[in-house]
Amino acid sequence: MLxxxxxxxxxxxxxxxxxxxxxxxxxxxQNILLLVASYYFYSCWDWRFMLLLIFSTLLDYYTGIxxxxxxxxxxxxxxxxxxxxxxxxxxxxxxYYNFFVTSFADGLSIxxxxxxxxxxxxxxxxxxxxxxxxxxxxxxDLYKDRIKxxxxxxxxxxFVSFFPLLVAGPIERATHLLPQILKKREFDYSKAVNGxxxxxxxxxKKIVIADNCAEFANTIFNNSDHYSGSTxxxxxxxxxxxxxxxFSGYSDIALGTxxxxxxxxxxxxxxxxxxxxxxxxxxxxxxxxxSWFKDYLYIPLGGSKGGTWMKIRNTFIIFLVSGFWHGANWxxxxxxxxxxxxxxxxxxxxxxxxxxxxxxxxKYLPTLKEFSDIVLTFSLTVLAWIxxxxxxxxxxxxxxxxxxxxxxxxxxxxxxxxxxxxxYIICIIFIIxxxxxxxxxxxxxxxxxxxxxxxxxxxxxxxxxxxxxxQQFIYFQF
Amino acid sequence: MKKFIVKxxxxxxxxxxxxxxxxxxxxxxxxxxxxxxLADSPxxxxxxxxxxxxxxxxxxxxxxxxxxxxxxxxxxTYQKVKGVLRDNNSLKTVFIEFTNNQISERMNEWTWGKDYxxxxxxxxxxxxxxxxxxxxxKNNFEDYYTSLGLSQKKNLKRLLVKDYSQxxxxxxxxxxxxxxxxxxxxxxxxxxxxTISKISSVNVYYLKKIIHDxxxxxIRVVLIRSPLHRKYLGYQNEKVYLKxxxxxxxxxxxxxxxxxxxxDNAFFDYExxxxxxxxxxxxxxxxxxxxxxxxx
Numbered sequence: 001m002l003x004x005x006x007x008x009x010x011x012x013x014x015x016x017x018x019x020x021x022x023x024x025x026x027x028x029x030q031n032i033l034l035l036v037a038s039y040y041f042y043s044c045w046d047w048r049f050m051l052l053l054i055f056s057t058l059l060d061y062y063t064g065i066x067x068x069x070x071x072x073x074x075x076x077x078x079x080x081x082x083x084x085x086x087x088x089x090x091x092x093x094x095x096y097y098n099f100f101v102t103s104f105a106d107g108l109s110i111x112x113x114x115x116x117x118x119x120x121x122x123x124x125x126x127x128x129x130x131x132x133x134x135x136x137x138x139x140x141d142l143y144k145d146r147i148k149x150x151x152x153x154x155x156x157x158x159f160v161s162f163f164p165l166l167v168a169g170p171i172e173r174a175t176h177l178l179p180q181i182l183k184k185r186e187f188d189y190s191k192a193v194n195g196x197x198x199x200x201x202x203x204x205k206k207i208v209i210a211d212n213c214a215e216f217a218n219t220i221f222n223n224s225d226h227y228s229g230s231t232x233x234x235x236x237x238x239x240x241x242x243x244x245x246x247f248s249g250y251s252d253i254a255l256g257t258x259x260x261x262x263x264x265x266x267x268x269x270x271x272x273x274x275x276x277x278x279x280x281x282x283x284x285x286x287x288x289x290x291s292w293f294k295d296y297l298y299i300p301l302g303g304s305k306g307g308t309w310m311k312i313r314n315t316f317i318i319f320l321v322s323g324f325w326h327g328a329n330w331x332x333x334x335x336x337x338x339x340x341x342x343x344x345x346x347x348x349x350x351x352x353x354x355x356x357x358x359x360x361x362x363k364y365l366p367t368l369k370e371f372s373d374i375v376l377t378f379s380l381t382v383l384a385w386i387x388x389x390x391x392x393x394x395x396x397x398x399x400x401x402x403x404x405x406x407x408x409x410x411x412x413x414x415x416x417x418x419x420x421x422x423x424y425i426i427c428i429i430f431i432i433x434x435x436x437x438x439x440x441x442x443x444x445x446x447x448x449x450x451x452x453x454x455x456x457x458x459x460x461x462x463x464x465x466x467x468x469x470x471q472q473f474i475y476f477q478f
Numbered sequence: 479m480k481k482f483i484v485k486x487x488x489x490x491x492x493x494x495x496x497x498x499x500x501x502x503x504x505x506x507x508x509x510x511x512x513x514x515x516l517a518d519s520p521x522x523x524x525x526x527x528x529x530x531x532x533x534x535x536x537x538x539x540x541x542x543x544x545x546x547x548x549x550x551x552x553x554x555t556y557q558k559v560k561g562v563l564r565d566n567n568s569l570k571t572v573f574i575e576f577t578n579n580q581i582s583e584r585m586n587e588w589t590w591g592k593d594y595x596x597x598x599x600x601x602x603x604x605x606x607x608x609x610x611x612x613x614x615x616k617n618n619f620e621d622y623y624t625s626l627g628l629s630q631k632k633n634l635k636r637l638l639v640k641d642y643s644q645x646x647x648x649x650x651x652x653x654x655x656x657x658x659x660x661x662x663x664x665x666x667x668x669x670x671x672x673t674i675s676k677i678s679s680v681n682v683y684y685l686k687k688i689i690h691d692x693x694x695x696x697i698r699v700v701l702i703r704s705p706l707h708r709k710y711l712g713y714q715n716e717k718v719y720l721k722x723x724x725x726x727x728x729x730x731x732x733x734x735x736x737x738x739x740x741x742d743n744a745f746f747d748y749e750x751x752x753x754x755x756x757x758x759x760x761x762x763x764x765x766x767x768x769x770x771x772x773x774x
Contacts, residue, residue, distance in 0.1 A: 006619065006623070187479045189482050192482050193482065193485075422631075422635075453492065457493050460493055460497070461497065464627040465627050465628075465630055465631040466627075467627055
């Protein structure tokens with residue numbers, strides 16, 4: 001069930017009504033209802049995935065208790081590795097098996113050896129990367145004695161499966177989410193209003209910005225050989241907007257939905273494209289994932305202790321693993337590697353914590369230096385996004401080569417460009433709204449009361465108008 | 479909680495009312511301004527789906543305009559006819575394709591199936607009545623809602639750039655140069671299809687509405703069946719088809735060219751002609767119209 005679907009539009013009010021009216025404030029009933037709703041939500045994707053989700057839940061629930069109850073450190077470690085091994089094993093098989101097999105075969109063929117390994121027709125279970133990391137954070141926190149195990153299976157299952165974050169995050173921590181699950185939620189008017197506003201903003205980002213930019217990005221990326229350098233740049237920028245609108249839009253809908261039920265989820269995006277350097281970008285982009293890697297991989301590897309070379313090594317490992325987490329393709333690994341390279345100067349010269357506050361805080365406009373820093377950082381991220389979007393390394397390299405030609409200074413043109421006018425305008429309005437709302441949790445959080453309905457109307461109208469794609473009738477029907 | 483629900487519902491009501499108002503304003507303006515005027519004031523018009531679309535080359539037939547379009551059910555032909563009849567007083571005869579697959583329940587997919595709805599609704603939305611809209615709404619709400627938004631956006635754009643002509647957007651002769659008969663023959667397998675005999679009451683209903691509206695204007699209506707290959711799988715419902723013709727369309731003129739003699743290389747596939755076949759058939763049809771049809 002997608003957030004931007006009719007099914008979700010029906011599902012959400014029903015769950016909301018039952019939650020606040022039928023449970024009558026009873027904590028147990030609230031949690032049972034949310035759990036049932038979450039399993040229903042997930043099973044709408046494919047009921048078979050439910051089995052894996054329930055298995056993962058049972059595994060971490062059980063190993064969590066065992067970790068806590070083990071007096072012996074070795075036994076604690078054993079149970080921890082059982083959980084990590086099985087969780088990552090499933091993730092490895094479902095997400096990465098075919099990648100490893102084909103990469104291994106390609107590697108052998110480079111050496112002149114022929115290999116014919118069969119790949120599996122595996123459907124990737126929705127959200128597996130997210131709920132796996134969810135569960136892992138729980139068992140690791142238990143091992144580190146940061147939390148006590150949750151012995152109520154319903155409560156623990158809800159922590160893993162809470163539907164707003166189940167398929168696309170944010171990746172929650174037990175220390176943050178479990179206490180909220182264990183406490184009765186009272187209806188909070190301003191929280192609910194904020195939640196609805198965030199859902200609306202998320203829908204706008206996803207449906208209007210992301211889906212429309214995707215159309216143009218796809219046209220340009222899929223035919224990149226035929227386009228000028230300037231058009232390729234435009235395509236890359238469209239993709240940057242697409243991925244931001246898509247991912248942060250989904251996060252906004254998740255956070256807003258959770259707020260309707262009185263639950264606060266971790267913020268996942270904090271206006272990353274206004275970053276002044278790459279280190280700041282990574283503090284603002286997919287925050288729940290980067291902080292997960294920092295806490296559960298970077299720090300255990302030694303973190304920043306042990307000198308500059310250790311820092312460099314650990315940073316590379318984090319970014320390569322992060323790239324790999326995103327998908328089973330060498331392009332994601334190169335994307336991660338590129339970002340690691342970008343961040344190296346700030347690691348080496350210890351300038352990675354220079355820009356902690358939002359840019360131009362309290363001011364309307366950035367300084368010239370801030371603006372140029374933003375543009376430079378954005379350009380670097382867009383360059384890396386080319387690898388993220390490309391079909392393979394060759395495609396990415398050809399795309400980038402195509403940019404740095406004489407045609408970079410020609411007027412951009414691509415098929416369907418005449419329909420892009422309204423989208424350019426909407427994207428500019430979007431960036432302006434994001435800029436002026438950058439000091440809030442989400443851009444329209446603090447819109448003043450008298451403008452609210454006009455803003456809501458504008459957003460709903462654009463969702464209505466731009467939420468559907470022109471259909472090309474390519475099916476030759478008799 | 480009560481305050482939240484009341485405020486939410488009242489704001490949604492205001493917003494939806496404004497949306498409806500804007501939709502109505504755009505629809506009314508496009509309804510008034512969109513033109514269906516045909517060039518050269520033709521006296522003959524051909525309507526239907528891909529069969530006549532590929533069979534009748536109107537550049538070879540004087541005084542005839544082919545507005546057939548692939549994948550078009552009678553629901554959309556009906557919307558097209560409303561505008562065409564209004565703007566073209568020169569029309570004396572309308573030929574409407576009536577062939578085996580058009581009585582089949584599969585035509586329902588052509589009416590409210592996702593691909594068809596999203597593609598056609600924006601073009602014809604301004605012609606549609608409440609009942610027409612309701613038919614789509616009740617059979618496929620999700621894609622109807624999507625089409626509504628797309629239609630408003632497209633129509634607003636057309637109003638702003640003053641693009642009022644509908645004629646280039648509602649069908650016309652299309653051709654293919656190749657023949658796939660040889661490759662089809664290699665893999666030919668007769669597959670019994672029981673679903674093709676299930677009648678689409680919606681499609682039949684809209685064909686009747688088309689005929690009624692055309693006749694109300696004093697224009698002659700003729701049902702035609704374009705040339706078909708002998709191995710056309712749609713013949714499986716021939717008995718049902720002929721029975722429907724006799725019962726539901728009794729008294730309506732009917733021309734059956736399905737057995738028109740053509741070599742295999744004149745067919746694109748078992749149910750469509752290629753450009754070679756279209757030239758042959760169109761020249762024949764031109765002669766037929768001049769010598770025989772006009773005298774009947």
